Amino acid sequence: MTVTYNSSHILSDFVQRLDLSHHPDCEIIIVDSGSADTETTVQVAREAGATVVVSEKNIGYGRGSNLGAAAATGRWLAFVNPDVSVSFEQLLTLVSIAEAGDLDCVGPRVVGPDGREKMTWGRTIRPPWRRRDRGYSEDGTLIFAETISGCCMALTASKFEALGGFDSDFFMFCEEMDLHRRLKDSGGRTAVSRDVVVETPGGASSLGVTDRWRSVERMVGHTRYMFKHFTYLEGLIAVLTNLSKISIDPRFGDRRLSLRQYFEGIRRSDEST
Template sequence: MSIITVAYNSSHILRDFVRRLELDRHQDCELIIVDSGSDDVGLTKEIARDADITLLVSDENIGYGRGSNLGAAEAKGRWLVFVNPDVSVSCEQLLALVSIAEANNLDCVGPRVAGLDGNVKRTWGRTITPPWRRRNRGYVEAGSLILAETISGCCMALPASRFRSLGGFDVDFFMFCEEMDLHRRLRESGGRTAIALEVEVHTPGGASSLGVTDRWRSVERMVGHTRYVFKHFSYIEGLIAIMANLSRILVEPRFVARKVSLRQYLAGIRRSF
């Protein structure tokens, strides 16, 4: 099993992330860290050297999907597990996920995710669908599994052969919606994605990178959403998504730095096409 994590200014949490994995107890697990143009790459190199784990370094911030693909290209395991560095999880838990997937013929599986307060987060559901199109709930409960159209990409496992047959993550998605796009392509090829309720991990969410604000994340999420609509729906629907997002930036309080947010959104749209 190969564990892949993409780091961007994440040295403040990486050492604890590596420690919790307990790699020394599981010789069949490898960890690959991909540093995506971090300012603190020197500390990340030190952590990787001390733990004797593989570190791939990019000179620029290449985004989650491209970084994950780089890690997957170096991976030797039959299963790939993509985990954000702010997720508290052990190799034992990840191996349990793989066992559940193999026993239930799943092509992608993630754990139940809880916050640091113990409250379970909703990390499953339907993929993005314009409101005027037919929608369904996007998931079905099946005992200890929740079969879903998409799950959170903060922690998920796929067979390496399946991931590679899909071409990995679409690198035109920089930060958000790349896992949703992957799950859609997986489903269209006959695959099944699920949450395994028997395995629970914890994360504060949004703590992987220092210096990244909620406003920045909100804008990048809009960029990913727009890219997804253009890719999987019509050009007109994509234009409607752009207009709707621009309107939100102009009126919603969280985008109080409106000029900065507008520039970021428009730059992200240009970058994605």
């Protein structure tokens, strides 16, 4: 399944690569999250034989994925960003690897358009004063990790349901990390398979989203994670640290706009703690 936000410009290529006609036992679910191009997305979905779920407003990745999962019927769920080049054969290979290795969640190696591998596995967020390690270990072609990239991953539907899906309080960023942490706490295992490789430029799935907005929203997700999994004091320290970065780092551009976005996100986070 995939969640789109103004992504109709790349959606046709995405569903063509999957090619549902060769895999009648699989299904494509497209969740449109309040896009301006919803009509085009619906048309592409119908032509591909996909199920489409439409939200009138932008509800974010986690909540959108939960809507898609609710419409799914299979034993395995594959969450894939629309800018990822992947086929059903590759997704089915991931599932086979997971079943053979007794994994609950598995992802592929991810490379950019230049062929360079991206580091898509590692440890979950921890305050710097807590014990930290690299968060992963390797065993043959599998890399067992605390968390992996949510751009392309397969997860058992039963485990996803048992965990309650993604935490909808995370609008964007850190929602997969939160899911993987809860999965690990429940005794589940997450890994990356070196045998499957997918390509993505990253950040190409949404038009009109600026780097500044992404940077602030990443901080919001980080802060939500800190408040949820650590002490309230550690959450407050994260807030102060991020505010200082916004005040100093030029990538945040209009500081007043960035601060307003961050505070709005923090208020949503505080309401959930």
